[in-house]
Amino acid sequence: MCADIVTPEQRSVMMSKVRGKNTRPEMVVRSLCHQMGFRFRLHRRDLPGTPDVVFPKYRLCLFVHGCFWHQHPDCKYAHMPTSKVDFWQMKLTQNVERDLRAQKALGIMGWRVITIWECHTKNRDLLRLEIQEAFNT
Template sequence: MSTDIVSPDRRSRIMSMIKGKDTKPEMVVRSVCHEMGLRYRLHRKDLPGTPDLVFPKHRLCIFVHGCFWHRHPGCKYAYTPKSRLDFWLPKLSKNVERDLSAQQALLTLGWKVVIVWECHTKDREILRNEIRFALGLDA
């Protein structure tokens, strides 16, 4: 029995509208980087995993991950759905596997990789310090 308050068709439509680029958390990270005077490239398709932000000068890639979709360990937003587990569990596992594969490929190519979790974009000052640290700038 499902505990969802909307019909399966409506839930399917809602889920299909979720964006993969230019999400609110990604826009926050981009805004903080811009405020810091940093310049970056977006969604470089020539790099494994198509990183959200790429800093070529620093050989740094930033992925902005949604806590639910990319299974942020220990995060309250990375809950497991209660219905259609036969669909959700493999899908979410594949996301994690794909993330790890892309990160490993980037590391092999000599890039640094930083994951910014959606829940970490709530505090801009902490985010700013994380970015400074990743770039090797004074915090």
């Protein structure tokens, strides 16, 4: 097990700057959707899980998930921290379980749900295809 390279105080400051809305990956997805001519609503609190981007006309919800925070399977960014392992394991497992509950509830309500992972936003050409595919199905 390797020790943290920053002090607990520095780590606290770093973690306090992590945002839940309007993250860089989310802004990339929103910008691309807008360029593609799709109009949407943001963070609809009346829907389970408060989807990041909602297309009411298509009954489609997009969640833009950070690979670490939502534990993207088989992704290099979805590692487990080496300090406070019990805390992080519980926290990240709860995030994944909450995501699944929200997706199931949205499906029951007749919404289609697509998850776009943070690592997918790094290649805009592939991301454009992924978004287009979401509207074609």
